Amino acid sequence: MVRTPCCRAELGLKKGAWTPEEDQKLISYVNRHGEGGWRTLPEKAGLKRCGKSCRLRWANYLRPDIKRGEFTEDEERSIISLHALHGNKWAAIARGLPGRTDNEIKNYWNTHIKKRLIKKGVVPVTDKSISEKVQDIREKRNVNQTITASDDLDHNEKVKKSGLSSARFLNRVANRFGKRINQSVLSEIIGSGGPLTSHTTTSVTVDSESDKSTSSSFTPTSNLLMTINGNGNATSSPSTFSDSSVNDHLMYCDNNEDNIGFSTFLNDKDFMMLEDSCVENTEFMKELTRFLQEDETDNVGMMPVYEHQDSFEEIDNYFA
DNA sequence: AAACTAGTCAACCGCTAGTCA
DNA sequence: GTGACTAGCGGTTGACTAGTT
Numbered sequence: 001m002v003r004t005p006c007c008r009a010e011l012g013l014k015k016g017a018w019t020p021e022e023d024q025k026l027i028s029y030v031n032r033h034g035e036g037g038w039r040t041l042p043e044k045a046g047l048k049r050c051g052k053s054c055r056l057r058w059a060n061y062l063r064p065d066i067k068r069g070e071f072t073e074d075e076e077r078s079i080i081s082l083h084a085l086h087g088n089k090w091a092a093i094a095r096g097l098p099g100r101t102d103n104e105i106k107n108y109w110n111t112h113i114k115k116r117l118i119k120k121g122v123v124p125v126t127d128k129s130i131s132e133k134v135q136d137i138r139e140k141r142n143v144n145q146t147i148t149a150s151d152d153l154d155h156n157e158k159v160k161k162s163g164l165s166s167a168r169f170l171n172r173v174a175n176r177f178g179k180r181i182n183q184s185v186l187s188e189i190i191g192s193g194g195p196l197t198s199h200t201t202t203s204v205t206v207d208s209e210s211d212k213s214t215s216s217s218f219t220p221t222s223n224l225l226m227t228i229n230g231n232g233n234a235t236s237s238p239s240t241f242s243d244s245s246v247n248d249h250l251m252y253c254d255n256n257e258d259n260i261g262f263s264t265f266l267n268d269k270d271f272m273m274l275e276d277s278c279v280e281n282t283e284f285m286k287e288l289t290r291f292l293q294e295d296e297t298d299n300v301g302m303m304p305v306y307e308h309q310d311s312f313e314e315i316d317n318y319f320a
Numbered sequence: 321a322a323a324c325t326a327g328t329c330a331a332c333c334g335c336t337a338g339t340c341a
Numbered sequence: 342g343t344g345a346c347t348a349g350c351g352g353t354t355g356a357c358t359a360g361t362t
Contacts, residue, residue, distance in 0.1 A: 017330070017356080039347070055348075056331070091350060102350075107329050115327095 014048045018057055022047055026054055027062055060101045067099030071108055079105060079113060 014022075029045035035058065038051035047054060060066075071079070075097055082093040090102035090109075097105065 015332075036347085051347085052333095053331075059349090060330075088351065103330075106351075111328055 013042075013050050013053075015053070018061075022049070023057070023062060026058060030058060030062075060103050065099055066101065071100075071112075075100065076113065079109060080117075083109060083113075 025045050025047055029041065033044075038055040041047075041051055041054050042049050045054075049057075078097055079093060082096050086092045088106075090106045094100055094102040094105050
């Protein structure tokens with residue numbers, strides 16, 4: 001199928017910035033005839049523009065319900081939250097911000113927010129949102145049946161009966177991938193109040209130099225992101241990240257271009273397990289992510305999990 | 321003052337999905 | 342089923358501006 005190009009320069013169609021006169025022509029035409037019929041609109045409206053250009057101009061700048069000017073703090077919070085949820089789906093994000101266009105949000109993200117987050121040492125996982133990943137896996141499971149119904153039952157029963165704990169799961173994942181985990185940090189995570197719940201989670205501050213950890217409790221709606229500053233210290237991010245309804249699946253990692261989402265360390269089944277058992281525990285997931293991403297050369301004081309099986313079994317038993 | 325650099329953002333491009341004849 | 346068309350999307354470009362050398 002050969003498509004006729006929408007905008008053909010040889011037809012003498014104008015490109016580039018719109019003049020006030022052109023804007024006025026477009027506005028008055030749309031006001032009289034309504035939106036739509038963009039292909040034929042330019043000719044009818046007396047514009048030497050392609051329909052696509054007219055639609056874009058109207059949708060992004062001339063529509064009366066468009067909100068112009070600086071983004072408010074609330075809007076910025078929403079963008080960050082929605083971006084974590086949707087990734088670079090600007091149209092989806094824009095639907096959550098009435099009066100703002102996808103183009104405007106995209107620009108604002110690229111020129112303001114992204115830069116600021118990177119400065120703080122926080123890089124959003126943008127390759128694929130967690131919710132998308134989970135959805136993919138669920139779909140795959142339905143189609144391929146790679147995980148059988150009895151597997152599911154088995155897993156569910158295990159979770160129910162033993163209460164697949166944070167420690168157990170962390171230990172399991174770490175062992176599986178041969179990653180080293182700072183036991184003291186893990187103990188802090190676990191020791192700060194037992195199994196983590198959606199109502200009380202644990203914020204862990206990690207000092208990479210002294211290898212000491214401290215913990216504090218907080219509600220999941222107030223501190224969903226953690227940043228890693230220049231010294232390698234993890235600190236709670238400001239309360240600007242507070243939309244709990246959409247942050248449940250958030251995961252951010254520290255500022256290293258090689259770092260990728262935690263999901264990439266896991267196969268589908270493991271990821272599902274993590275999703276099922278830990279998704280409500282964002283802070284824990286972040287810690288887990290960080291540990292799994294530790295550079296092997298930067299593990300002063302870290303103990304290989306598999307060499308300390310006894311200690312970790314104790315932790316496991318705590319939750320059993 | 322001129323040249324250069326970096327940041328911003330409106331507009332464009334290429335593509336896909338949906339609809340309709 | 343096919344082709345033409347529309348609408349919409351995300352990535353990219355490039356003109357403009359402000360700041361710096």
